[in-house]
Amino acid sequence: xxxxxxxxxxxxxxxxxxxxxxxxxxxxxxxxxxxxxxxxxxxxxxxxxxxxxxxxxxxxxxxxxxxxxxxxxxxxxxxxxxxxxxxxxxxxxxxxxxxxxxxxxxxxxxxxxxxxxxxxxxxxxxxxxxxxxxxxxxxxxxxxxxxxxxxxxxxxxxxxxxxxxxxxxxxxxxxxxxxxxxxxxxxxxxxxxxxxxxxxxxxxxxxxxxxxxxxxxxxxxxxxxxxxxxxxxxxxxxxxxxxxxxxxxxxxxxxxxxxxxxxxxxxxxxxxxxxxxxxxxxxxx
Amino acid sequence: xxxxxxxxxxxxxxxxxxxxxxxxxxxxxxxxxxxxxxxxxxxxxxxxxxxxxxxxxxxxxxxxxxxxxxxxxxxxxxxxxxxxxxxxxxxxxxxxxxxxxxxxxxxxxxxxxxxxxxxxxxxxxxxxxxxxxxxxxxxxxxxxxxxxxxxxxxxxxxxxxxxxxxxxxxxxxxxxxxxxxxxxxxxxxxxxxxxxxxxxxxxxxxxxxxxxxxxxxxxxxxxxxxxxxxxxxxxxxxxxxxxxxx
Numbered sequence: 001x002x003x004x005x006x007x008x009x010x011x012x013x014x015x016x017x018x019x020x021x022x023x024x025x026x027x028x029x030x031x032x033x034x035x036x037x038x039x040x041x042x043x044x045x046x047x048x049x050x051x052x053x054x055x056x057x058x059x060x061x062x063x064x065x066x067x068x069x070x071x072x073x074x075x076x077x078x079x080x081x082x083x084x085x086x087x088x089x090x091x092x093x094x095x096x097x098x099x100x101x102x103x104x105x106x107x108x109x110x111x112x113x114x115x116x117x118x119x120x121x122x123x124x125x126x127x128x129x130x131x132x133x134x135x136x137x138x139x140x141x142x143x144x145x146x147x148x149x150x151x152x153x154x155x156x157x158x159x160x161x162x163x164x165x166x167x168x169x170x171x172x173x174x175x176x177x178x179x180x181x182x183x184x185x186x187x188x189x190x191x192x193x194x195x196x197x198x199x200x201x202x203x204x205x206x207x208x209x210x211x212x213x214x215x216x217x218x219x220x221x222x223x224x225x226x227x228x229x230x231x232x233x234x235x236x237x238x239x240x241x242x243x244x245x246x247x248x249x250x251x252x253x254x255x256x257x258x259x260x261x262x263x264x265x266x267x268x269x270x271x272x273x274x275x276x277x278x279x280x281x282x283x284x285x
Numbered sequence: 286x287x288x289x290x291x292x293x294x295x296x297x298x299x300x301x302x303x304x305x306x307x308x309x310x311x312x313x314x315x316x317x318x319x320x321x322x323x324x325x326x327x328x329x330x331x332x333x334x335x336x337x338x339x340x341x342x343x344x345x346x347x348x349x350x351x352x353x354x355x356x357x358x359x360x361x362x363x364x365x366x367x368x369x370x371x372x373x374x375x376x377x378x379x380x381x382x383x384x385x386x387x388x389x390x391x392x393x394x395x396x397x398x399x400x401x402x403x404x405x406x407x408x409x410x411x412x413x414x415x416x417x418x419x420x421x422x423x424x425x426x427x428x429x430x431x432x433x434x435x436x437x438x439x440x441x442x443x444x445x446x447x448x449x450x451x452x453x454x455x456x457x458x459x460x461x462x463x464x465x466x467x468x469x470x471x472x473x474x475x476x477x478x479x480x481x482x483x484x485x486x487x488x489x490x491x492x493x494x495x496x497x498x499x500x501x502x503x504x505x506x507x508x509x510x511x512x513x514x515x516x517x518x519x520x521x522x523x524x525x526x527x528x529x530x531x
Binding site: 050051053054061062063104115116119120121122124125126127129130131133134137215216217218219220221222223224227228233234237 | 305308309312319320321322323324326327331332333334335336337338344346350403405406407408409410411412413489490491492520523524525526529530531
């Protein structure tokens with residue numbers, strides 16, 4: 001369906017009643033959605049591979065154990081190797097889960113994240129970097145493509161949180177918690193969805209790209225202010241990791257909601273573009 | 286937990302566990318060409334521009350972390366250490382008009398440069414050191430590279446357990462950068478053997494593995510493919526990027 005046809009359909013008020021099928025996601029939105037899904041999978045796994053080479057994070061410019069916020073380690077205690085995770089000075093035993101884990105070759109080794117979570121599986125910093133630096137481009141190209149196409153189509157307006165949505169955030173959360181019978185009236189996306197998409201598109205994605213670039217000595221020489229505003233190179237690494245944790249949190253919430261609000265309808269709509277309206281679903285900003 | 290969500294999560298976990306062989310074959314298979322192609326793009330986009338940040342004396346790591354291969358233990362190198370590098374000569378040859386053989390005294394006599402810069406290791410850690418030495422550009426100017434020279438190859442004294450010798454290379458643009466240094470001193474003392482004595486490269490605009498230690502010869506070449514494994518350096522031959530600005 002062409003852009004003009006979608007607009008015409010909307011103008012005629014088509015697809016605003018439950019059970020009706022509307023064309024919701026453009027080709028650009030669907031393509032970039034799956035590009036992000038793939039890029040995030042590859043970037044997280046290859047990022048953990050890279051992280052394993054120096055499994056600690058400091059809130060500083062140069063490495064500084066006195067400013068360590070997270071560290072994974074392994075040591076021998078009473079003849080047994082144990083893996084530990086240290087967060088803000090608190091140490092937890094995490095043997096076989098974190099710190100001392102599956103090496104991808106049938107054994108256990110002193111590695112922060114296990115082989116199943118990393119790309120490649122076995123310890124391989126060089127190829128982890130190759131994967132990471134390729135799919136960083138996939139993430140950036142998808143982000144720019146999506147923002148340009150959505151801005152031109154006008155669909156960005158449906159998705160961005162506005163001041164008028166803020167009072168609806170709490171009622172929407174109460175509805176999700178089943179403490180309220182009906183959601184507040186809203187357009188294509190509800191206020192909590194808008195908040196999540198706005199944070200991901202305009203904060204987390206840009207932050208994870210910028211903090212990643214700040215780790216590059218070449219970028220650091222060309223734009224030293226970038227690393228400086230982030231608190232230094234090791235701090236940039238800490239922010240980069242934090243943004244990843246938040247994006248994983250977003251992803252898990254996203255999956256939970258996709259499944260709980262109609263996994264088939266939601267997934268199909270992100271493949272074909274066509275979405276079957278449910279009760280309370282709106283269309284528009 | 287929602288039953289469908291539980292099933293979906295379990296299936297994904299199972300998928301991730303089973304995909305070990307898939308990950309290895311994607312990394313080493315036909316897709317490898319695509320994986321390697323990003324390096325050219327990053328080199329084009331980021332390149333070597335501007336100056337690495339220079340720090341104050343107070344920022345220096347007095348115990349600078351030792352990295353890289355083991356300190357050379359062969360008789361050639363230990364012999365040099367024994368007579369405090371009096372017999373050491375840095376050779377500069379290959380595609381040059383005036384091949385050089387420079388003693389430490391000659392290197393120290395050249396206009397020195399001191400820089401306090403951060404060393405960023407490919408593993409992720411950083412350390413700050415005060416480096417003093419001769420800009421590589423100064424030494425190249427003495428040797429006068431020929432017009433067809435494109436790269437400096439740094440041959441080193443260190444070898445790994447399998448006998449493979451360390452080497453590195455830079456293009457002449459990176460070599461001419463004012464902060465690309467042939468370092469002789471670290472933190473106001475002559476380099477000790479563990480830190481690459483008597484001469485090491487220090488290039489703060491790229492990751493640490495480019496800063497070759499124990500340099501004994503700089504060879505100017507048109508192409509580094511015939512040297513070592515052909516990728517331009519010891520770590521590059523093992524899959525690391527030749528352009529290490531990111």
